[in-house]
Amino acid sequence: MPAPRTSSAEDDLAYLRSVITGGGPQGHFTMGVAYLAGGLLYGVQCLFHIGQSWGWILWPPAPTLAFIIGITVAMIAVLIWAWRKDRRQPRPGPVVTRTLNAAFSATGMVNLAVIVVFGAGAMRDQDFAVWLYYPAMVFAIQAAAWFVAWSLRKKAWMLATCLGGWVTAIALGLLVREPLLYLYVSTAALFLLFAAPGWIMLSGALRARAAG
Numbered sequence: 023m024p025a026p027r028t029s030s031a032e033d034d035l036a037y038l039r040s041v042i043t044g045g046g047p048q049g050h051f052t053m054g055v056a057y058l059a060g061g062l063l064y065g066v067q068c069l070f071h072i073g074q075s076w077g078w079i080l081w082p083p084a085p086t087l088a089f090i091i092g093i094t095v096a097m098i099a100v101l102i103w104a105w106r107k108d109r110r111q112p113r114p115g116p117v118v119t120r121t122l123n124a125a126f127s128a129t130g131m132v133n134l135a136v137i138v139v140f141g142a143g144a145m146r147d148q149d150f151a152v153w154l155y156y157p158a159m160v161f162a163i164q165a166a167a168w169f170v171a172w173s174l175r176k177k178a179w180m181l182a183t184c185l186g187g188w189v190t191a192i193a194l195g196l197l198v199r200e201p202l203l204y205l206y207v208s209t210a211a212l213f214l215l216f217a218a219p220g221w222i223m224l225s226g227a228l229r230a231r232a233a234g
Contacts, residue, residue: 051227055104057220059097065212067093072205132163154198161211162191168219179222186215 067090073079074086081089136159144153165187172180190211197204 050223051107051231052101052104054220054222054224054227056101057216058224059100059104059220061212061215061217061220063093063097063100065209065217068205068209068212072202072209075202075205133160136160136163151198154204155195157208158191158194158198161187161194161215164215165191179219183215183219186211190215 070079070089074081136156140153140156140159144150165184168180168184168187171177172184190207193207194204194211197207
C-alpha cells in the first residue's frame with residue numbers, strides 16, 4: 023500500500039510561490055510583457071491627451087482616432103507575439119495549466135462585467151464620466167490581485183503596487199469630473215503600477231529561462 027503524501031501542503035505552497043515569482047518553466051513572460059506594454063502604450067496615450075489639453079497637440083478628430091486605435095492594435099500585436107513566443111517554452115504540468123486558466127478566466131469575467139455595467143450606464147445616461155469609473159475599478163481589481171501576491175511572497179514592490187492601485191482607484195473615482203487631474207493620475211499609475219511591475223516580472227522570467 024503506497025505511503026500517503028504528507029508534503030502536499032508544502033508542494034502546493036511552493037507551486038503558488040513559483041507562480042507569483044515568475045519561477046517555473048514559463049516564468050511569467052507573457053504577463054510581464056502584457057503589464058509592461060500596457061503601461062507604456064496606454065501611458066503614452068494619456069500623455070497624448072494631456073498634450074491635447076495643454077494645446078500642444080492640435081490634431082483633427084480623424085488622426086486622433088487613428089492614433090487611439092493604433093495603441094490598441096499595437097497592444098494586441100504585442101500580446102499575440104508574447105503568447106506565440108511563450109508557446110515554444112516547456113509547458114507546465116496539468117495543475118499549473120488549470121490554475122492559470124482559471125485565474126485568467128476569472129479576471130476576464132470580472133473585467134467583462136465591469137465594462138458592460140459602466141459602458142451601458144454611460145450610454146444610457148449620455149455621460150462619458152460614468153465610463154471613467156471603469157479604469158478605477160481596474161486598478162481596484164489589480165490592487166486585490168497584488169495583495170494576494172504580496173501575501174504569498176512578502177515582496178516590498180508587490181505591496182507598493184497593491185497600495186498604489188488602491189489609492190489610484192479611489193483617486194480616479196473622485197476625479198471623473200476633473201479630466202486633466204484624472205489624466206495626470208492615470209498617466210503616473212500606468213507607468214508606475216503597470217509598466218514597472220511588468221518590467222520586474224519580465225526580467226525575472228528572462229533570468230529564469232536563462233538559468234534553466
